[in-house]
Amino acid sequence: MSAADPSTVACPSCLASGPTARQLTPLLTLACGVVALNLTAAQPLVEVIAHALGLRLAAAGLVTTATLLGYGAGMVFLVPLTDLLENRRLVLWTLALDIAALMVSAWSPSAPVYLVAAFAVGAATSSIQMLVPMVASLAPEVERGRVVGNVMSGVMVGILLSRPLSTLIAHAFGWRAVFVAFAVAVGAVALPLWRSLPALQPAHRLRYAALVRSLWPLVRDERVLQRHALSAVLAFGAFNVFWTVVALRLAQPPFGMGAQGIAAFAMAGVGGSVIAPIAGRLGDRGLTRPANVAMHLLIMAALALAWMAGRQSPGTGLVLMVAASLLLDVGTVGDQTLGRRAINVVRPEARGRLNGLFTGTFFVGGAAASSLTGVAWAVGGWGLTCALGAALGTGALVVSLSAYRRRARP
Secondary structure (H helix, E strand, O other): OOOOOOOEEOOHHHOOOOOOHHHHHHHHHHHHHHHHOOOOOOHHHHHHHHHHHOOOHHHOOHHHHHHHHHHHHHHHHOHHHHHOOOHHHHHHHHHHHHHHHHHHHHOOOOHHHHHHHHHHHHHHHOOHHHHHHHHHHHOOHHHHHHHHHHHHHHHHHHHHHHHHHHHHHHHHHOHHHHHHHHHHHHHHHHHHHHHHOOEEOOOOOOOHHHHHHOHHHHHHHOHHHHHHHHHHHHHHHHHHHHHHHHHHHHOOOOOOOOHHHHHHHHHHHHHHHHHHHHHHHHHHOOOHHHHHHHHHHHHHHHHHHHHHHOOOOHHHHHHHHHHHHHHHHHHHHHHHHHHHHHHHHHOHHHHHHHHHHHHHHHHHHHHHHHHHHHHHHHHHHHHHHHHHHHHHHHHHHHHHHHHHHOOOOO
16 A cells, blocks of 8 residues: 555544544444454363363363463564554454464364464454554544443453353364354454455554564553553453353352353353443543442452352352352453553553553463462362452452552543
8 A cells, every 4th residue: 555545544643534433333343352252262172172182181271371372472562563554454464364373273183283373363363452442543532431442342242252152163063163163253354344444554663673672661661551450460360260160160069050051151241341331431531540449349249249159049149140240240341441441541652552561461460360260279169269359359459549549640
């Protein structure tokens, strides 16, 4: 595309024509949700995939770890490119990589091939965090929180739907069909994105090496990023503690649920994503700090309900467990939406890098919490697991309360 092409803009603020953020929001919300399916697709299939590829039990965790490591790498090395390259073309090429990697995952003949493909799937899934700053750039500041919240609700719906969908598809057609289905889904949203996304050219011309080197100063100097990233690590950690082993708990008395029942339970938690646009509006109105406190209190309440659920009759316990999942999802999605809105206001010229750092940080934290959850479950069962989640939620609350003692930007 030439510099004279009228569809190419020199900077985000120059977008006077073309689709608005409000017009693009439904499409980007759907696209982010579909792409997010890839992040946790393999989690309920670890044992099946490991057995099919000849992985020993000790190495079975690599089936999901490879995707998460790839996602982290994408946050650091691919997402910053949104501050360097024309955004529309970058997004489309990354989605093409995602489709190719998913197809290789589906037809992998051996564990090494699968693990490389899974890493590539994770890296390409970082296209989500290219779309979020893109829509933030298109939105006027007074609507930015609402728009980002709407798009992020799609991400969380995708993450929550991924496990039950992959379970049901694998049960009907085998585990390889899961990756084929998700590749087709990504292709289905890539076409309207190709037609609808405006060309968005960053205003500056940093070299790639300088762009990567600039990540550390952003981490070191941006207090808003530091505070919201730490809050998101702890909140998402509590979220992962619950969802990592809740299927194991639901399979035990008093619930005794099978695979289909557990998949239906996971579907119920999707309702918590409705908080995203509401949290975004609260941020737009300058209520980031009190809203953060409220979200973290909900997370703590959710873990308390989850602990109580196992001590009730099957019906009452299941109602409490569903309520816990909804409150936990509301608190976690709300925390992430408020944090993302805050960092998108700080440095417009570094939105891609800030989004990558923010998201990469809390996904690493979530992975660490998942590993701790296995220990908590083995040592103290559901009680200790809920205590671990509540402790992480309490930590997030302390971080949000500390904002009142500092004169920092929201």
